[in-house]
Amino acid sequence: MPLNGVDTPTLFATIKAVGAEPALANFQFRAKSRWLSGTHSESTIHGFFGAGGEQTHVAPYKAESDHPRVLCGADAAPSPVEWVLHALASCLAAGIGNIAAARGIKLTRVESTVEGDIDLRGLLGLSKDVRNGYERIAVSFEIDGDASPDQLRQVVMQSQARSAVFDILTNGVPVSVSAKTLAAA
Amino acid sequence: MPLNGVDTPTLFATIKAVGAEPALANFQFRAKSRWLSGTHSESTIHGFFGAGGEQTHVAPYKAESDHPRVLCGADAAPSPVEWVLHALASCLAAGIGNIAAARGIKLTRVESTVEGDIDLRGLLGLSKDVRNGYERIAVSFEIDGDASPDQLRQVVMQSQARSAVFDILTNGVPVSVSAKTLAAA
Numbered sequence: 001m002p003l004n005g006v007d008t009p010t011l012f013a014t015i016k017a018v019g020a021e022p023a024l025a026n027f028q029f030r031a032k033s034r035w036l037s038g039t040h041s042e043s044t045i046h047g048f049f050g051a052g053g054e055q056t057h058v059a060p061y062k063a064e065s066d067h068p069r070v071l072c073g074a075d076a077a078p079s080p081v082e083w084v085l086h087a088l089a090s091c092l093a094a095g096i097g098n099i100a101a102a103r104g105i106k107l108t109r110v111e112s113t114v115e116g117d118i119d120l121r122g123l124l125g126l127s128k129d130v131r132n133g134y135e136r137i138a139v140s141f142e143i144d145g146d147a148s149p150d151q152l153r154q155v156v157m158q159s160q161a162r163s164a165v166f167d168i169l170t171n172g173v174p175v176s177v178s179a180k181t182l183a184a185a
Numbered sequence: 186m187p188l189n190g191v192d193t194p195t196l197f198a199t200i201k202a203v204g205a206e207p208a209l210a211n212f213q214f215r216a217k218s219r220w221l222s223g224t225h226s227e228s229t230i231h232g233f234f235g236a237g238g239e240q241t242h243v244a245p246y247k248a249e250s251d252h253p254r255v256l257c258g259a260d261a262a263p264s265p266v267e268w269v270l271h272a273l274a275s276c277l278a279a280g281i282g283n284i285a286a287a288r289g290i291k292l293t294r295v296e297s298t299v300e301g302d303i304d305l306r307g308l309l310g311l312s313k314d315v316r317n318g319y320e321r322i323a324v325s326f327e328i329d330g331d332a333s334p335d336q337l338r339q340v341v342m343q344s345q346a347r348s349a350v351f352d353i354l355t356n357g358v359p360v361s362v363s364a365k366t367l368a369a370a
Contacts, residue, residue, distance in 0.1 A: 005222030011257045015309050025305040029267045033274035035295035037190030041278035043271040045263040050305075051255045058260045063248065063268075065275030070236045072196045073279070078230040078246045080276035080350050082214045083268055086228040089218035090250030091265035092362065093226035094258070109367075110220035116358075120210040120235075123347050124200050133352035141364040149366035156364040162308050165265050167318035172357035173301075177277065179326040179341040181334035182294070
């Protein structure tokens with residue numbers, strides 16, 4: 001039965017279909033980004049590949065990013081490192097919704113606070129001993145539903161165990177960066 | 186002189202101030218997230234700690250996230266793994282804006298496409314040999330400005346070398362997840 005807004009029969013059927021035809025599991029997600037001014041940019045997220053073909057979201061989503069004023073940005077939007085925290089919180093929340101539904105647990109509240117600690121001497125080039133990125137990230141959930149505290153905590157832990165963004169952040173990913181210039185000198 | 190929308194005198198003064206008082210470099214960024222239904226959630230990004238005290242963005246920023254329909258979501262927003270690509274693209278773009286300004290290069294165009302390849306058998310629990318997250322991410326920039334192609338490419342490479350999100354994604358971060366339950370069983 002559908003639960004928590006999750007169509008569990010369709011979810012189980014999808015997992016079964018992918019199990020029977022693993023090529024359906026190959027996805028490529030994409031963002032197109034355009035620099036606007038200073039530290040301000042805008043991404044468009046629309047098309048992706050998956051389930052055997054090209055797909056599109058129901059609409060082209062746009063999102064901006066900027067540095068805060070204390071870091072000399074215009075603060076037109078959240079900063080890039082804050083978007084990382086949003087990605088992590090939302091990936092864990094989505095997993096919690098799905099996993100609780102699969103286990104027949106009705107959720108009434110799931111909230112989290114994500115905190116990322118960073119020493120800016122790294123990215124400002126002021127210290128070679130300090131990394132550019134977060135030193136640590138802590139996620140604190142408050143979860144409520146029609147199951148025991150232990151069952152609810154196990155849903156959170158299973159979401160962590162299957163989270164794409166948790167894996168990306170904790171284990172790292174090979175990233176290649178290339179640049180093409182169009183102008184002659 | 187200010188360039189590319191970057192107030193370079195203030196940027197250099199900020200770097201100098203942090204060099205003189207390293208405690209100013211300790212920042213904590215935060216997101217608060219609320220599960221809505223299914224795989225749909227919303228984050229609020231407002232306060233952060235840095236430059237010696239509590240700070241707030243000019244406004245509380247809100248951002249949603251959801252799974253696409255082909256993955257049984259309602260597609261109300263970009264997916265968590267797409268937010269990771271936005272974070273990376275926008276971090277590199279912000280660095281390019283700052284670094285070009287510091288080098289006296291006027292930019293006329295900076296665009297990127299970010300692609301992340303993922304085999305969903307990992308997060309669907311269908312294979313123990315497949316990771317949950319991206320197998321690889323590729324960023325392709327097109328950059329134009331009043332400098333040689335080589336100088337422009339070097340701006341992109343220096344942005345990568347100082348990027349917080351590039352470091353986070355390629356080198357990983359320790360992430361702790363905790364859960365508090367409020368309801369009795």
